[in-house]
Amino acid sequence: MVDDALISLDGVEKVFDVRRRVGLMRREKRQVRAVDGISFAVARGEMVGYIGPNGAGKSTTIKMLTGILTPSGGRLRVAGIDPARERVRLAQRIGVVFGQRTTLWWDLPLKDSYGLMRRMYRVPRARFEENLERCVDRLDLAELLDVPVRQLSLGQRMRGDIAAALLHDPDVLYLDEPTIGLDVVSKAKVRGFLRQLNEERGTTVLLTTHDLQDIEQLCERVMVIDHGRLMYDGALGGLHSAGSVGESERTLVVDLERELAPISVPGARVVKVEGPRQWLAFPAGSSAAPLVSAVAAQYPLVDLSVREPDIEDVIARMYAGRG
Amino acid sequence: MRQGVRQGVREGVREEVALYAAVAAGGFRRYATYGTATAAGVFTNTVFGFIVAFTYIALWEQRPGLGGYDQAQALTFVWVSQSLLAAGALIGGGFQEELQERVRTGDIAVDLYRPADLQMWWLAADLGRAAFQLLGRGLVPLAAGALVFRLALPSDPSRWLLFLVSVTLGLVVSFALRYLLGLLAFWLLDGSGINLMATVVSIFFSGMLLPLTVFPGAFGEFVRALPWAAMLQVPLDVLLGEHAGAGDAAGALAFQAGWVLVLLGAGRLLQSAATRKVVVQGG
Numbered sequence: 001m002v003d004d005a006l007i008s009l010d011g012v013e014k015v016f017d018v019r020r021r022v023g024l025m026r027r028e029k030r031q032v033r034a035v036d037g038i039s040f041a042v043a044r045g046e047m048v049g050y051i052g053p054n055g056a057g058k059s060t061t062i063k064m065l066t067g068i069l070t071p072s073g074g075r076l077r078v079a080g081i082d083p084a085r086e087r088v089r090l091a092q093r094i095g096v097v098f099g100q101r102t103t104l105w106w107d108l109p110l111k112d113s114y115g116l117m118r119r120m121y122r123v124p125r126a127r128f129e130e131n132l133e134r135c136v137d138r139l140d141l142a143e144l145l146d147v148p149v150r151q152l153s154l155g156q157r158m159r160g161d162i163a164a165a166l167l168h169d170p171d172v173l174y175l176d177e178p179t180i181g182l183d184v185v186s187k188a189k190v191r192g193f194l195r196q197l198n199e200e201r202g203t204t205v206l207l208t209t210h211d212l213q214d215i216e217q218l219c220e221r222v223m224v225i226d227h228g229r230l231m232y233d234g235a236l237g238g239l240h241s242a243g244s245v246g247e248s249e250r251t252l253v254v255d256l257e258r259e260l261a262p263i264s265v266p267g268a269r270v271v272k273v274e275g276p277r278q279w280l281a282f283p284a285g286s287s288a289a290p291l292v293s294a295v296a297a298q299y300p301l302v303d304l305s306v307r308e309p310d311i312e313d314v315i316a317r318m319y320a321g322r323g
Numbered sequence: 324m325r326q327g328v329r330q331g332v333r334e335g336v337r338e339e340v341a342l343y344a345a346v347a348a349g350g351f352r353r354y355a356t357y358g359t360a361t362a363a364g365v366f367t368n369t370v371f372g373f374i375v376a377f378t379y380i381a382l383w384e385q386r387p388g389l390g391g392y393d394q395a396q397a398l399t400f401v402w403v404s405q406s407l408l409a410a411g412a413l414i415g416g417g418f419q420e421e422l423q424e425r426v427r428t429g430d431i432a433v434d435l436y437r438p439a440d441l442q443m444w445w446l447a448a449d450l451g452r453a454a455f456q457l458l459g460r461g462l463v464p465l466a467a468g469a470l471v472f473r474l475a476l477p478s479d480p481s482r483w484l485l486f487l488v489s490v491t492l493g494l495v496v497s498f499a500l501r502y503l504l505g506l507l508a509f510w511l512l513d514g515s516g517i518n519l520m521a522t523v524v525s526i527f528f529s530g531m532l533l534p535l536t537v538f539p540g541a542f543g544e545f546v547r548a549l550p551w552a553a554m555l556q557v558p559l560d561v562l563l564g565e566h567a568g569a570g571d572a573a574g575a576l577a578f579q580a581g582w583v584l585v586l587l588g589a590g591r592l593l594q595s596a597a598t599r600k601v602v603v604q605g606g
Contacts (some may be wrong), residue, residue, distance in 0.1 A: 066436040070602050084602065091438040101430050103437075107353040116349065119342040120439050148356065 005041035012074035036228035049219035095165030099177035121168035135163035155186030257300035343447035350451025390537035402468030406461035422505035423514040492579035499586030530556035
């Protein structure tokens with residue numbers, strides 16, 4: 001194992017006992033291996049994507065890395081600390097953002113939560129002011145500091161949460177779905193900030209996401225987990241070739257007036273037909289606009305929507321490519 | 324060097340105190356943001372106070388000196404109860420629903436990786452809330468009662484001071500008990516049944532329905548020894564001068580402090596069991 005690794009896992013397992021009621025009185029005990037022998041190391045300053053389908057074991061891994069879950073087996077170290085045994089000491093070294101949860105105080109102005117963070121993490125005032133100023137500036141929070149958290153939009157709240165996780169200068173930042181539910185502008189803001197944070201301060205970032213663009217724009221290295229096992233660890237490009245597809249694709253979903261044979265428009269191919277609805281795949285790098293006008297000009301179009309490429313698609317293709 | 328260590332420890336304690344003071348201040352401000360809810364609460368407490376006051380008048384007309392109180396004392400009992408009711412969360416409305424909800428949704432994970440103690444955090448937040456509700460929901464009903472009825476409020480400032488100490492201890496007892504209930508959410512899927520039961524128990528055993536001094540014999544002794552008595556009955560008796568001597572007052576406060584220690588201790592045990600369950604089982 002690499003010595004300068006900031007995060008290292010060696011054969012880490014997490015087994016849950018699940019009790020299920022069978023019949024009236026009898027209960028059946030079953031073991032679920034949420035994480036089934038995972039090993040990897042993340043060096044200081046790396047930005048790594050940690051992806052996989054729902055229930056693959058991503059969140060369980062993150063929870064073990066924060067110390068709120070003890071591994072059932074294997075060895076795990078973050079910044080030289082055994083998380084489960086020294087959770088409080090570890091807390092000073094890590095920042096955590098759960099996209100679907102908030103650490104901010106719901107009813108109070110955003111800045112009150114930051115004051116609490118300062119005391120909780122014992123950040124010297126000068127350093128706190130400096131960090132806060134940087135976060136406020138780069139995450140565009142100045143207007144929001146006096147607004148109660150419950151009045152913030154999802155994107156604003158997420159930016160607020162990211163700032164809250166960084167005020168104590170953590171070495172490692174864990175992000176669990178940081179862009180989930182955000183609009184395009186907010187996503188871009190969050191990604192830009194994370195890239196800058198990593199470049200300028202060398203903060204190590206471990207990111208779980210369903211959004212392929214998060215990974216494409218942020219991470220040179222990606223790890224794929226499924227059924228508690230590490231299926232892939234390497235460059236994103238390699239993942240694509242493992243999936244035997246060169247570039248990721250977006251999907252244009254069109255609703256036509258009636259059932260038609262697969263339509264034909266340049267730059268896209270029909271991948272699925274279901275009654276009057278058809279799915280057209282086109283390269284993620286190109287614009288949907290010419291495609292939409294081509295469809296509208298030639299066919300009786302009722303409605304449409306564009307789906308962004310999903311991690312799950314890539315992984316599905318990866319399996320397909322293997323099989 | 325030893326001095327350096329001692330200074331470090333002192334600095335650490337000072338920072339701890341500052342953190343939980345900030346949490347308490349947050350709890351206070353948080354409830355202060357809900358002006359309409361506070362106004363509605365004041366209205367309810369006042370109306371409820373009148374209803375109970377007239378009931379007590381009827382009762383004490385028939386049985387003067389019931390429970391060792393004269394009518395003015397009984398009415399004082401009513402109105403001070405009304406002003407402590409929200410602060411002590413005697414009919415619910417504190418933090419335990421919130422704690423249960425955080426456990427149910429898994430948000431408790433956020434609380435667990437923080438470098439702060441869960442019990443101290445909730446205690447500080449709840450005392451902040453109680454301080455707001457003592458002022459925001461306590462003063463107006465008491466003033467309304469004092470305007471309409473002849474109350475037996477003491478003029479001796481030291482008695483009021485003792486009362487405040489006793490109220491604070493009572494609030495901590497109330498917190499500690501509700502913390503235990505809140506933590507049960509780690510094992511139960513739904514806490515609402517428990518909460519309802521706890522409210523019914525607290526309405527009776529705190530003395531809110533009738534002063535506990537009214538109950539004779541062994542049953543009376545029994546209810547006066549339970550922790551709920553420490554939440555309302557004891558502070559009220561301190562205010563009414565039932566524990567006037569220094570020894571009596573010390574005994575009353577010691578009774579409350581005893582329950583504080585027992586219940587906070589039980590809370591710590593249950594908390595570590597709950598944390599272990601989450602840490603091992605993932606909730």
